[in-house]
Amino acid sequence: MTAVPGRGRTTGEQVTIADVARHAGVAASTVSYVLSGKRAISATTRERVLASVRVLGYHPNAGARALASRRANVIALVLPLRTGMQVPVVMQFATAVVTTARRHDHDVLLVTSDEGPAGLRRIAGSALVDGVLLMDVELEDSRVPLLRELSLPSVLIGHPTDSAGLSCVDLDFHRAGEVCVEHLAARGHRRVALLGAPAAVYARGTGFAHRTRAGVVAAAARAGVDAVALPCEEGPAAVRADLAALLDRHPDVSGLVVQNESAVGPVLAALPMLGRRVPQDVAVVAICPDQIAEQSGLSCVAVPAEEIGRQAVGLLMRRLDEQPVPEVTLLAPRLTVRASTAGGRR
Structure with missing residues (x-):
């Protein structure tokens, strides 16, 4: 079976980066640089490559992308599904996190908070996620000492009494x-x-x-x-x-x-x-x-659940890129x- 020019491939065939390169008239490495942003490409070439991506319906392979970047392109969200927490409000936070993460080309793994520090160790040891967002933060949270030890980047939605070395965002x-x-x-x-x-x-x-x-x-x-x-x-x-x-x-x-x-x-x-x-x-x-x-x-x-969720993901993305972030970000009521x-x- 062959591809129809300008119309993508026959159903069942996977469009490759080489197909995009041929369609755009550029090298496969140029397509890779456009998609990864790792090298400056002229605006004209960039637009030509992106047009070919849209026409052919190209979707980067998640596994290959993760191997190339050494990232899973997944973040974990630890949800507080326990006594006294209002599930509809918790889900507003979760929806904001998931929606914003997709804009950063990340998916979200939902985890419940009942496992405490052991759950964080399991997540960090699995290599399934690039970073973690934690909700339902306590003033003397038992997870905080572990967060400072782990190499896994994290952002807290809420803030403990001692926020040194952490990144937290919440309503004031x-x-x-x-x-x-x-x-x-x-x-x-x-x-x-x-x-x-x-x-x-x-x-x-x-x-x-x-x-x-x-x-x-x-x-x-x-x-x-x-x-x-x-x-x-x-x-x-x-x-x-x-x-x-x-x-x-x-x-x-x-x-x-x-x-x-x-x-x-x-x-x-x-x-x-x-x-x-x-x-x-x-x-x-x-x-x-x-x-x-x-x-x-x-x-x-x-x-402002939506705004807090957006900011939490943004802070985590900055931590993944090893950019400086504030310890505590409080939204004015x-x-x-x-x-x-x-x-x-x-």
Whole structure:
């Protein structure tokens, strides 16, 4: 069987780099340089080669490409699929990572975080991946010492207490907590409460939960606002019970900060049942993905999962290329004001 000029090969035949070279009228090495970017090629020649690639439908062989570059062209993403973590939000991060990795010609191997340091050793020893992204980072994360020992490049989505020698990216959750309290204080609320992540998340020492709580407490102290913080469990019944207990102990709470995506809807549903109107009696602001808040008319500091995922992959690609990267990249929180905090305290 023969190829039809300008139309690619007959079904079942693999287009080779030699075919592309013949079609473009250049040497096979020139095609290789265009595709790898390892040598400067004139713009005219480059465009001619890329046009031939498109016409012939050439796809570089992944195995050959990996042998040539000594890379697997795969990165691992360690996902936190365990108690207290919201799977829809985790998958937003994962989708952003996968989409961005493909733009860098990498695939993504998904790994769960329950294996801890042993899982990282297994990944590093397998030679299946070029680098790793870790989510669900704890303040005293047991994986961190190992990351400093391994030659496997890594980026953390989140940051431990000691980030020396690491590369981390996250929302500035401490500042996010502060922004929420400052917003409520500016509207005259003098008693606020944080309904945080489930207790298991705090017990693990998960960074984002502890940093948000610290930000809420710090901003309240500066503003002369009384603040109380407590975990909030999952499920409508548990949320209502936690909220009822809070308002029973602190009936003068007039501002709520919610940092638990699964609790947002149940909180807004339970408040009227407990005799509190939103926002007349209780103003509510959340730290959650913006699409969740927008559906409910809820003021929020958005968790920018897509942006964090993009930046994490970008940082990892720079580490793979042995370029310098910052230890910690924190995204500034952005507050969107909606009906749930409209007006001021009366």
